[in-house]
Amino acid sequence: MRNYSSHYDDGESAKSKRIASNTIVLFIRMFAIMVINLYAVRVVLRALGEVDYGVFNTIAGVVLTSSFLVTTLAISIQRFFSYALGEQDSDRLSQIFTVSMNIVVMLVVALVVLFETAGLWFVNTQLTIPPDRIDTVHWIFQFAVLTLVFTFMQIPYTAAIFAHERMGAYAFISLFECLGRLSVAIAIAYLVVGDSLLCYGVGLLVVAFLVFAAYAAYSRSHFAECHHAGTVDRKLYKELILFSGWTTYSALSGMSIVHGNTILLNIYFGPVATAAYAIANQIHNAITALGNSIVIAFRPAMVKSYAEKAYSYLDTLFYVSNKSLLYLLLCVSVPLIVEMPIILDWWLDGASAEMTLFSRLFVVFMLVLTMQQPITTIIQASGKIKNYTLLVDSITLLCLPLTWMLYHIGAPDYSCFLVMLFVFCTAHVVRLVCLRHQYPSFSYMEYIWQIVLPGGVVCAFSLGAAWWLHRYIDTPTINFFLVFAVSPSVTFLTAYAVGLTSKERELLNTYVARLLKRKGL
Numbered sequence: 001m002r003n004y005s006s007h008y009d010d011g012e013s014a015k016s017k018r019i020a021s022n023t024i025v026l027f028i029r030m031f032a033i034m035v036i037n038l039y040a041v042r043v044v045l046r047a048l049g050e051v052d053y054g055v056f057n058t059i060a061g062v063v064l065t066s067s068f069l070v071t072t073l074a075i076s077i078q079r080f081f082s083y084a085l086g087e088q089d090s091d092r093l094s095q096i097f098t099v100s101m102n103i104v105v106m107l108v109v110a111l112v113v114l115f116e117t118a119g120l121w122f123v124n125t126q127l128t129i130p131p132d133r134i135d136t137v138h139w140i141f142q143f144a145v146l147t148l149v150f151t152f153m154q155i156p157y158t159a160a161i162f163a164h165e166r167m168g169a170y171a172f173i174s175l176f177e178c179l180g181r182l183s184v185a186i187a188i189a190y191l192v193v194g195d196s197l198l199c200y201g202v203g204l205l206v207v208a209f210l211v212f213a214a215y216a217a218y219s220r221s222h223f224a225e226c227h228h229a230g231t232v233d234r235k236l237y238k239e240l241i242l243f244s245g246w247t248t249y250s251a252l253s254g255m256s257i258v259h260g261n262t263i264l265l266n267i268y269f270g271p272v273a274t275a276a277y278a279i280a281n282q283i284h285n286a287i288t289a290l291g292n293s294i295v296i297a298f299r300p301a302m303v304k305s306y307a308e309k310a311y312s313y314l315d316t317l318f319y320v321s322n323k324s325l326l327y328l329l330l331c332v333s334v335p336l337i338v339e340m341p342i343i344l345d346w347w348l349d350g351a352s353a354e355m356t357l358f359s360r361l362f363v364v365f366m367l368v369l370t371m372q373q374p375i376t377t378i379i380q381a382s383g384k385i386k387n388y389t390l391l392v393d394s395i396t397l398l399c400l401p402l403t404w405m406l407y408h409i410g411a412p413d414y415s416c417f418l419v420m421l422f423v424f425c426t427a428h429v430v431r432l433v434c435l436r437h438q439y440p441s442f443s444y445m446e447y448i449w450q451i452v453l454p455g456g457v458v459c460a461f462s463l464g465a466a467w468w469l470h471r472y473i474d475t476p477t478i479n480f481f482l483v484f485a486v487s488p489s490v491t492f493l494t495a496y497a498v499g500l501t502s503k504e505r506e507l508l509n510t511y512v513a514r515l516l517k518r519k520g521l
Helices: 010-066 068-087 090-126 131-153 155-163 167-190 196-222 234-269 271-307 311-338 340-348 353-370 373-382 386-396 399-408 415-438 444-472 476-499 502-518
Strands: none
Touching (some): 010 196, 010 271, 068 090, 068 155, 068 271, 068 373, 131 155, 131 196, 167 271, 234 373, 234 399, 234 415, 271 311, 271 373, 311 444, 353 415, 373 415, 444 476
16 A cells, blocks of 8 residues: 655645644634534524524525535635645735635625525515514515625635635634624523514624624735735636636535525425424534534645645645544544434423434534545646536535425425435545546545545444443433543544554654643643
């Protein structure tokens, strides 16, 4: 088997230390945000009630069908920023910011027109809304549109922060956003006297504006390129739009899964089922955010390595990012799956069997979905994404029509998750085939030996230990804390023993030793 990490110079070592530090910072940040967000959902659900909470998520789901474009544009712009940084082209950086901001403004105008016409028609004629909430729903819709506008306007700034690997600033601002949303939740629960649903929409709009202002202020003060340039290379518009266009097609699959299923559940099963899905989706979002925090730490370095043609180091980053994603997420996901009933009971003061099942299935789906990120990052770094996107995402886009057909013939509400798991497992195999075609140094056998087999062993040991404790300890509270202590420990130990190569263990030991020495331990 090829020793992909045999060459490791001082420059690469410094880069790896920065990646490791960013990963730790972002993972801790996302863990804190996950706890805060889940508590905020509990407060909001109690303040709004199950029906209003379902109504809000349905309306937000209509507007947020376009939110996949936020991720699409951010990834696309970040790719161009990172590539230009790898080539050390400052003029190119300035032009990328100007072009990306112009594209975002044009897109925002188009989306506002679309939502104020077709969007309002869909809300008024196709959704199941309690008659006494129609006027409030219209206001919530407008607030959601404005919130989306501010979210779009921050894209070029966040892309610059990611490309420059200023993860501390990103962590601080996103934590501020999270605390702002929590403050809104507490306010509508304990301070608001009038319509809580209406006030919730206003509060989220204010938070979105403040977050946009913070990203803009930081980027403009720290990065010279984050100012509008007078003239730009018009070819850059074509390059960025084409790249974003194919990435947009890819992101449609994610949009169809989350927000499309929200709408389908509302149509076929009503607001209560939508609320159960929304609760499960909050857990999914929290765990996905943990995974994204790891991806964010690796993506700029992977793109820069490709631009610098440092393919040996890129191979190292690919496998390390895969392992970091899998093992860190298993530490969180396995205890969640096993202890989901008691978590939901504590979180929501009681939860239905439907919420428990949805939440467990969403966590499993998240693991499958997140593992495609390192593959996609290399494909995007190459810029040759057309064939990859057409093939892979034409498969993933089947989720929504397949779910609709199952619901139409009377399938149960959880059928959407079975479709998601089947389609994305199939798509992952196709992704690997595409990677081998576009990145010849990739090896199927090495991927199996480095990721699939060790990952299966680690998952089996972690799940086995957690399930054994869950089954044979009768006291729920003791059971809960033991599972959350033992399962991650088993995951780390097993991953260290069988999931890492000898070189990776050596690098990990060195990093931990230096970290402890720095802390005086």
